[in-house]
Amino acid sequence: MKFQDEKYLYISTLLAFILIPLGGLTTDIYIPSLPAMAEDLSVPVEKVQISLLLFMVSSGFSQLFIGIILDSFGRYRISIFALITFSLASFTIALAPQIDVIYLMRIVQGISVSLIIVGKRAFFVDMFKGEKLKHYTSLFSIVWATAPIVAPLIGGYLQVILGWQSNFYLLGILAIIILIFELQFTGESLRNFQVFKRNEILAIYRKMLGTPDFYLGLIIIGLSYSLLVIYGMISPFIIEKVYGFSPVVTGYSSLGSGIALMSGGIISKLLIRKGLFTKIVTTIILMLIIVLIMLAITSKFDGVLYLLGFTLTLHLISGFIFNNVYVYNLQRFTTNAGVASGLTGGGVYVVSSIVGYGLINLFEIKDIQTLTSVNALIISLLFIAILFFRKAVIKLSRITDHALNQQASFS
Incomplete structure (x- = not known):
């Protein structure tokens, strides 16, 4: 070899x-x-x-x-x-x-x-x-x-x-x-x-996918990324067919989307010392406010600038949430980091593609107004998932503290 x-x-x-x-x-x-x-x-x-x-x-x-x-x-x-x-x-x-x-x-x-x-x-x-x-x-x-x-x-x-x-x-x-x-x-x-041991491998997968904070983290990062997936799928048709621009403009709009996603991740790294839930709860509330403003404005106004302005702002914030929860999931199971990495990386694609394609076909997104409504739905689901995620992490923290206190009392 x-x-x-x-x-x-x-x-x-x-x-x-x-x-x-x-x-x-x-x-x-x-x-x-x-x-x-x-x-x-x-x-x-x-x-x-x-x-x-x-x-x-x-x-x-x-x-x-x-x-x-x-x-x-x-x-x-x-x-x-x-x-x-x-x-x-x-x-x-x-x-x-x-x-x-x-x-x-x-x-x-x-x-x-x-x-x-x-x-x-x-x-x-x-x-x-x-x-x-x-x-x-x-x-x-x-x-x-x-x-x-x-x-x-x-x-x-x-x-x-x-x-x-x-x-x-x-x-x-x-x-x-x-x-x-x-x-x-x-x-x-x-x-x-390593020797391929099926039963041990299945036990690891069952443990991880049965842990509430871990699978809720998968849902959160999947929903966050689905905003970009949906935009990627429908933006060529809105920009080129509805607004009449060339594919190059579609390319530049996706360029902006990617920069927004990366910028959200960079900002999250700069704020790494801040508490996890201080960051993601604040940003999801901000997302809800922005999408409500987007709903109000796009009901009366239309155009590529409105599409890009609101979309890239949402992608920036979703990149921030994505990076924070993604890092949490990767570090959740340190003894099986490889499997956790595979589940987290694969989970992003599975959840975001199913959510994205499902909503595109359910709502037939052909204009900015429908896109805004779908964004509002995803962000609402994201808000609910973050609340349950917070509850699961707090419960885990209490169980861990209780176990440490018991161990200290025995010693």
């Missing part, structure tokens, strides 16, 4: 950081092309939107279980196989543009991407320790957020210049280039392979 060569560790680390945003890149790069795809394939826009849903659900569900597989069978060979598979799936979408083929290949892409990015996150844990590991892992969210910022902008220009197929050609070519570097410079980073 080919193990990671220390003299190429810097290059391997750089390649890992390049691959971590692959999921967001694969999701967002063709968002400006959704109307053109629907027209070219002669299908309703809802059928093209399903391709986004299939990728997110397959990627999300895969992440729930892939960590265990990678710990048992290694990272390197699986990553190489996944890159080859991802590249072939991307070229197939571009060369055989039929909606059913696209659906199947998007599922293949989702599973392949999960194998790649979960393995690359694990690479850092395998190869680095202490402060260096903390330094690299602290960059994950920033690197991950680059895809929603850059991808739609690239996709918008590709759509205008070369058409929607060029997005998938680019993904396939990018995967091949990285594959060549991976074969040359990387190797297996895992030294101690």
Whole structure:
């Protein structure tokens, strides 16, 4: 077996950081092309939107279980196989543009991407320790957020210049280039392979998913991210079909959405010393006020500036809530950090895609007024989830304090 060569560790680390945003890149790069795809394939826009849903659900569900597989069978060979598979799936979408083929290949892409990015996150844990590991892992969210910022902008220009197929050609070519570097410079980073024990694994999953503050945290981050998912799915049709702008404008609007999400995360890091519930309760109340103002104004006024102004503000605040609760969930089970990471990362995609696609089809979002109503519904659900989350964390704290007091009395 080919193990990671220390003299190429810097290059391997750089390649890992390049691959971590692959999921967001694969999701967002063709968002400006959704109307053109629907027209070219002669299908309703809802059928093209399903391709986004299939990728997110397959990627999300895969992440729930892939960590265990990678710990048992290694990272390197699986990553190489996944890159080859991802590249072939991307070229197939571009060369055989039929909606059913696209659906199947998007599922293949989702599973392949999960194998790649979960393995690359694990690479850092395998190869680095202490402060260096903390330094690299602290960059994950920033690197991950680059895809929603850059991808739609690239996709918008590709759509205008070369058409929607060029997005998938680019993904396939990018995967091949990285594959060549991976074969040359990387190797297996895992030294101690774990035995695959089904009963123990199932017990861990049952424990985590049965813990109220953990599963409520999954719901909160999923609902927070669903605001961006819904906007990503419907913004091309509102901006291009209702307001008459080009796909490039859609790309810039998604760029703004991604920057808002990243900014929310950065602000949450700056306020890291503040209490968790002081931060998220204050911000969810602020979100409710903003969406009520949005409901009042958009009932009388319309236009792309109103759409972007209110939407980006909500995405900034949702990014703040997302980052705070995401970090809480990752740290909730320190003895099973890998599984907690997989459940948290996969849970984001599963919850947000189901909520997003479900509401899009239930309300048929075709204008800013309907979008505002859907945003109000999600934020109301988010408010309720945060109240239950707060109650669960307080209960956990009391149980922990009681156990510590009993232990102190016995000693």
